[in-house]
Amino acid sequence: MTSLSQKSFVASQDFDALKDIVGEKGLMWPDGHGGDDFAVYETCVRYGAGKAAFVVRPANSKETSRVLAYCYGRGITLIPQSGNSGLVGASTPDSSGTQGVLSFDRLIRTSEMGTDSSDQIIFDEENRSVMVGAGVRLSDLNAFLEPKGYVFPIDLGADPRIGGMIATNTGGARFLRYGDVRQNTLGVKVVLADEAGTELDFMSGLRKDNTGIDWKHLFIGTTGVLGVVTEAVLNVVRLPQQSTAALLVPRDEAAVLKLLLEMEQRCDTNLTAFEGMSANAIRAAFDHVPSLRNPFPGGDVPDYVLLVELSRTWAKRESEQNLDELMEVVLAEIWEDEEAPLENAFIGRPEEMWALRHALSEGVKHAGKLVAFDVSFRRGDLMRFRAFMAQELPEKFPNVWICDFGHVGDGGLHFNLSIPQDDPRLNDTAFMPSLREWVVKIVVEKYNGSFSAEHAIGRSNQGFYDLYTPEKVKELAGKIKGALSPGELGDVKLG
Numbered sequence: 001m002t003s004l005s006q007k008s009f010v011a012s013q014d015f016d017a018l019k020d021i022v023g024e025k026g027l028m029w030p031d032g033h034g035g036d037d038f039a040v041y042e043t044c045v046r047y048g049a050g051k052a053a054f055v056v057r058p059a060n061s062k063e064t065s066r067v068l069a070y071c072y073g074r075g076i077t078l079i080p081q082s083g084n085s086g087l088v089g090a091s092t093p094d095s096s097g098t099q100g101v102l103s104f105d106r107l108i109r110t111s112e113m114g115t116d117s118s119d120q121i122i123f124d125e126e127n128r129s130v131m132v133g134a135g136v137r138l139s140d141l142n143a144f145l146e147p148k149g150y151v152f153p154i155d156l157g158a159d160p161r162i163g164g165m166i167a168t169n170t171g172g173a174r175f176l177r178y179g180d181v182r183q184n185t186l187g188v189k190v191v192l193a194d195e196a197g198t199e200l201d202f203m204s205g206l207r208k209d210n211t212g213i214d215w216k217h218l219f220i221g222t223t224g225v226l227g228v229v230t231e232a233v234l235n236v237v238r239l240p241q242q243s244t245a246a247l248l249v250p251r252d253e254a255a256v257l258k259l260l261l262e263m264e265q266r267c268d269t270n271l272t273a274f275e276g277m278s279a280n281a282i283r284a285a286f287d288h289v290p291s292l293r294n295p296f297p298g299g300d301v302p303d304y305v306l307l308v309e310l311s312r313t314w315a316k317r318e319s320e321q322n323l324d325e326l327m328e329v330v331l332a333e334i335w336e337d338e339e340a341p342l343e344n345a346f347i348g349r350p351e352e353m354w355a356l357r358h359a360l361s362e363g364v365k366h367a368g369k370l371v372a373f374d375v376s377f378r379r380g381d382l383m384r385f386r387a388f389m390a391q392e393l394p395e396k397f398p399n400v401w402i403c404d405f406g407h408v409g410d411g412g413l414h415f416n417l418s419i420p421q422d423d424p425r426l427n428d429t430a431f432m433p434s435l436r437e438w439v440v441k442i443v444v445e446k447y448n449g450s451f452s453a454e455h456a457i458g459r460s461n462q463g464f465y466d467l468y469t470p471e472k473v474k475e476l477a478g479k480i481k482g483a484l485s486p487g488e489l490g491d492v493k494l495g
Helices: 012-022 035-041 061-074 138-148 162-168 215-219 255-270 279-288 323-335 350-365 379-396 431-446 459-468 471-484
Strands: 052-056 078-081 099-103 121-124 129-133 185-191 199-202 228-235 242-250 271-278 304-312 342-348 369-376 405-407 412-419
Touching (some): 012 052, 012 061, 035 052, 061 228, 162 228, 242 323, 255 271, 279 350, 279 412, 304 323, 323 342, 350 412, 369 431, 379 431, 412 431
Parallel strands (some): 052 099, 078 099
Antiparallel strands (some): 185 199, 242 304
C-alpha cells in the first residue's frame, strides 16, 4: 500500500476510478467539478476549515465498501462527514489538499430497500424501531415518525445526520429521561477501511443478545475512525401527548442539585429535562433573537435559571391530574421545604421555553470570540466547577465572560467563554491555547471530568486525548484500529 506520506496529491486516475464506483453525481473535486457547493464540505459550522482533494458521495453500503477498498489501496485518507454540524473539527479535511471527504449525503436508504423505492425509513412498530441509512437527517426521521405517534428521543438544536450522531454518541437535552444515542442504537452496518472494504452487518435489531462481543458499541462515539456506519437500527419511543415546562430560579447555585433531586423524587419518569442556563447565555440569546419573549419581571435575568420539563406519552385520563397541576403542586411542596431551595418559578408554554434554550448556542456564538468546551462531571461536581470558575477565571483571564448552559440532569455542560472581538490578546497566538489548556486541566485534574462529553474527539481535542489518555489505553486502541480499519480513515489518532 502506498502511504500518504509518499504522495502529495490525488491523481486524475483516482478521480476516474472513484467516478466509476459512485457515478457522476457521487464525485466532486476542485476546479469546477464541484460547483459552488464544494466549499461547503471543506468548512465546518464552527471549527475546522481545510482543503479537500475530492468529495465522494456513495449512495449505499456497497458503494461505500468499494470506495474504502480503493482508497486503502491508494493510501488516500478519507474523512467521514455526516451532517458536518460537529464542533470539534472531526468532519473536515486538513489544509494539505490530499484528503478526500466521504460524504453521507446520499446514504439515505438501506440495503432492505429497492433502488426504485422512494422510502428512506423502514418502521417496525412491533419492535418499536426504525431501520435507516446513515445519511438520513434527524428532522426527516422525526417528520416520518410523528404521524405514527413516535419520535427518536435525541433532542438537539442542530439537525445532524444519523451516521454522525452515532459516530459522536450524541446526548441532547432529554438525556435525563431517554439516554444518549448509544442507549438507543439497536444495530449498525459498518464498512471497514481495509483491503476488501469489509462490510459488517450487526443489524439484527435485537434488544438482548449476549452471544459474544457487542460489536456495534465499538463504532458508537469513536468519530468514525474504526469504520464507517452506513445503516442503523434505532429505538424509538412514543411521542409525548402531555407536557409542561417551567423556568426555575434557584435560591443559589448550591440549591441546584437539591432541586434536581427533589424533582426526581417527586416526578420520577415524568421528568424529561433539567437544563441549566446562565444569565450571560440568556442575555446573548435575547440580543441575537429579539423575537424571544423575556418572561422575567422587568426583564431582569436571574444569575442562573433552570428549564424543567415534565411529559407523558399518553393522553390525559379523566381522573388524572394534568401535568400543569402536577408541576404547580410539586413546586409548592418544594417551596415549603425548610431550606427553601427555590426562589422563583415561571410556568408557561413549553415551546416558548425551549425556543429560549435552543437559541442559546447561536446567541453565544455571536456575543464575541467564542471559546467553547463540551465537558461533563459527576452531577454533584458540575455546580462546584462553575463556582470555582466564576471566582478563578477573572483572576487568571480578565475580561473573559462565562456564557455557559447545559444538561444539569446528566452532568453535561457547554462551558462557553466569550472574548470581545477587539481584545488585543486575540492577536497573540499563545493566548487561546493557554486558555483552553487551563480550563481542561481544571476539568480533568481537579474535578475528574471529561473534556468531551458528547462531541467525541476531533482536531480541537486531539492534544487533550493524547495528554490524558493512559498509554496502555492508547496502545489497545491502536491495536483495535489496526485490526478493524488499518487504512487512513478520519484525522483522529486513538492510538
